[in-house]
Amino acid sequence: MCTSFLGELMSAxxxxxxxxxxxxxxxxxxxxxxxxxxxxxxxxxxxxSTTAYSATNEVSGTGYTAGGVTVTTATTPTATNSSATxxxxxxxxxxxxxxxxVTLATAFDAVLIYNSTQSNKAVSVHTFGxxxxxxxxxxxxxxxxxxxxxxxxxxTT
Amino acid sequence: xLVTTTKGDMDDSLLEKREGTVDNDNEFTTWVEYWQGDELxxxxxxxxxxxxxTFAGGVAASIA
Numbered sequence: 001m002c003t004s005f006l007g008e009l010m011s012a013x014x015x016x017x018x019x020x021x022x023x024x025x026x027x028x029x030x031x032x033x034x035x036x037x038x039x040x041x042x043x044x045x046x047x048x049s050t051t052a053y054s055a056t057n058e059v060s061g062t063g064y065t066a067g068g069v070t071v072t073t074a075t076t077p078t079a080t081n082s083s084a085t086x087x088x089x090x091x092x093x094x095x096x097x098x099x100x101x102v103t104l105a106t107a108f109d110a111v112l113i114y115n116s117t118q119s120n121k122a123v124s125v126h127t128f129g130x131x132x133x134x135x136x137x138x139x140x141x142x143x144x145x146x147x148x149x150x151x152x153x154x155x156t157t
Numbered sequence: 158x159l160v161t162t163t164k165g166d167m168d169d170s171l172l173e174k175r176e177g178t179v180d181n182d183n184e185f186t187t188w189v190e191y192w193q194g195d196e197l198x199x200x201x202x203x204x205x206x207x208x209x210x211t212f213a214g215g216v217a218a219s220i221a
Contacts, residue, residue, distance in 0.1 A: 101161060128184045128204045135163045136189075136201030143206050151209050 002122040004051040009154070014115050014123065016091045016152075017076035033117035037097045037140070038068035040110040046125045053112060053120035061133075063102035071097055071113060075145060082147065082155075090150035097140040104133045111140060113151075124152060160191050162198035167191075172198065183207060 008014060015033045036053070040046050044057030055066050077091035097111070107130040113123040131138065143149040159166045172191040179186040184204050191199040 103163070124209075126206055126209075128206065129179050129181075129186055131186075131188075131202045131204070132200060133202060134190075134197055134200040135161050136199050138201070139203040141203065141205040143208055149208050151206075153209055 002050050002124055003048050004121065005123050008118075008121060014118060014121070016073045032073070033115050035071040035073055035093075035123065036068050036114055036116045037071050038066075038112045038114065039064070039099070039104070039108045039138075040112060042107040042109040042130045044110065046110050046112050048125070050112060050122045050125055052122050053114040053116075059104045059106065059108045061102060061104040061106075062135075064099060064104060067116070068111075069097060069099060070116075078145075080147060086156045088147045088153055088155040090145065090147055090153045092142045092145035092151040094145075096142070099133070099138040101135065101137060102133050103135055104131075104138070107132055126151075160199050162191060162193070164193070164198055167193075167198070 005014070016035070017032065038053055039059040041057045041059055046057075053067065058066060058068075060066070071093045072095040073091070073093050075091060075094040077089055079087060079089040081087040109130045110125055110127045112125050115121045115123060126140075128140075142151050145151075147153070158169045160169050160172060162172070169191065172193055175190040175192065177188050184206055186202060186204045188200065188202040190197060
């Protein structure tokens with residue numbers, strides 16, 4: 001998880017799931033934030049210190065638009081107690097992230113989730129085995145939305 | 158079945174199909190390739206992440 005994201009949560013700069021009355025856009029017609037997923041080359045350095053989306057070392061190729069694709073976050077974040085003194089809040093995108101009919105000839109191995117509504121601020125980076133795609137589809141399915149495997153988890157200890 | 162390739166849609170009967178999987182602690186990945194002779198004309202992959210990022214310890218983020 002990107003470290004900057006942790007601090008931004010404390011100032012309510014990100015909103016996952018369905019919009020609520022606390023959304024910043026409007027108190028009467030609230031909207032949720034739009035999150036996107038950008039792919040990065042195996043040679044790129046994207047990690048916990050990444051603070052925002054950048055096109056540097058992002059993949060490029062036929063069918064791929066810089067900035068990546070929109071992440072579906074229809075699932076409302078959940079919080080649950082694991083004991084009398086501890087608990088965890090968690091959320092996972094509600095659908096797979098799909099890049100359809102693309103050619104990405106240079107190997108890539110990371111995806112950056114970021115908030116395009118909030119100045120492209122970084123949320124998290126996820127790595128996987130190096131891939132290339134040729135006139136095909138790249139699909140990224142998120143972990144199950146549970147207290148132990150959800151994509152984003154905040155736990156008290 | 159028609160397959161999207163670098164040369165347009167082609168019937169898979171004209172192509173050699175190769176498939177594979179990667180299964181480790183981080184991901185379960187399947188990939189499929191179609192070859193025309195010695196030329197790769199299609200490759201797709203599906204990565205299923207098994208766990209969230211753990212840049213610092215085993216928990217994505219903790220609040221003491």
